[in-house]
Amino acid sequence: MHKNTLQKNTKIANSIMYYIYTHIDVDIDINELSKNLNISKFHMHKVFKNIFGKNIYESIKSIRLQKAASLLLTNKYSTISEVANLCGYSSHSSFIKAFRNKFESSPKEWRNGAYKKYSNSILQDSNISTETSIDFSNIIATIVDMPEMKSYYIRNNSYINNVKETWQKLYTLILNNKVKKYQMIALLHENPTITDLNNYQYIACIKTDEKEDILTQRLPKFKISNGVYAKFDLQGKGEDILRFIQWVYHDWLVNSEYETTTKPSYIIYHKNNYLNNENLFDISYYISIKF
Structure with a gap:
């Protein structure tokens, strides 16, 4: 083709x-x-x-x-x-x-x-342990009103395969075009811990006001929904992100007085584990809520 x-x-x-x-x-x-x-x-x-x-x-x-x-x-x-x-x-x-x-x-x-x-079977079938040394119960959510965000993206048809390569392509585009101010965001339409990770719609996004003409030529764009979100800050290694999301959906939300909506959750990377050799991340995770 x-x-x-x-x-x-x-x-x-x-x-x-x-x-x-x-x-x-x-x-x-x-x-x-x-x-x-x-x-x-x-x-x-x-x-x-x-x-x-x-x-x-x-x-x-x-x-x-x-x-x-x-x-x-x-x-x-x-x-x-x-x-x-x-x-x-x-x-x-x-x-x-x-x-x-x-x-x-x-x-x-x-x-x-x-x-x-x-949920545990989904992670185990993907060779992801459900055990972690992080005590998620000590993590406190902050309730925030988030604006709508315009983003450029690459859709990857798996949470397991080619995610690293997808982020590398976006990062190469950023470097090639000397984009200085940007955020990397992973948009998660579904709860990945109850979804076949080999067929998961993982969306890697760039949010920036720079180089719009260049980015538009190479990437499709959409808007990440505004609204009220619970925000969680977390640092860790690799697979802890999936374990954490499992805890948010299956423990924190279930035990809270909040409900979620059909809006997708998303991750803002302050440090992207797919782009460093140590596999370390620093993220803010946002999930849409109502009371």
């Missing part, structure tokens, strides 16, 4: 995926989406399948269920039907069936503790 064609198709596929994530709580109209992108439905489905390896409907279903799995834990004052509706399901029975097929438990069983076994 010609380089320009590949870049064009990647942009189309990313636009489709972005649309899905930002409209996951409503009925997604494929006809409307194809009109917005000014391409045929056939071409839209073909491009998406070539870039992501699965069809649009499979992706919509998977994303809806991932959102539901997190909201069932964090939105404990919402009924199962209310959670299903938040994730675009109009039928209670179809939601129950789809959820059981995906997570091997009913939504009620999931809420009552089945999520712990499932």
Whole structure:
């Protein structure tokens, strides 16, 4: 495939995926989406399948269920039907069936503790230990009102493979274009500790006001949502980030009075473990909350 064609198709596929994530709580109209992108439905489905390896409907279903799995834990004052509706399901029975097929438990069983076994199996299947020397319970959240942030990004179709190479590409672009003021941000649409990490949508972003013309030529862009977030500061090594996110979702949120929303969480890197030989990180982690 010609380089320009590949870049064009990647942009189309990313636009489709972005649309899905930002409209996951409503009925997604494929006809409307194809009109917005000014391409045929056939071409839209073909491009998406070539870039992501699965069809649009499979992706919509998977994303809806991932959102539901997190909201069932964090939105404990919402009924199962209310959670299903938040994730675009109009039928209670179809939601129950789809959820059981995906997570091997009913939504009620999931809420009552089945999520712990499932989450640990995700990490262990990826050779990630659930043990850590860090006592996360001592970490205090700060509640912050975050602005909308414009970012340029590369989407990586795995949390396990090629993440380091993805960050190296972004960093090379920063150095080549002598960008001085920037932030590196990882956008996490789903809770990675209940998602197949080999098929996870990991999005590496640059936030900057510099060199916009150069960055726009090479990278697609989107806006990270504004709103109220719980902010956690953490330093550590490599895999501690996933263990920490597991604690935030499955301990801190479950035991707090807060609920989360369908907005993605994100990591702002002060030190990026993928870009140093010591595998050390210094991050601020943000998760969308409501009370």
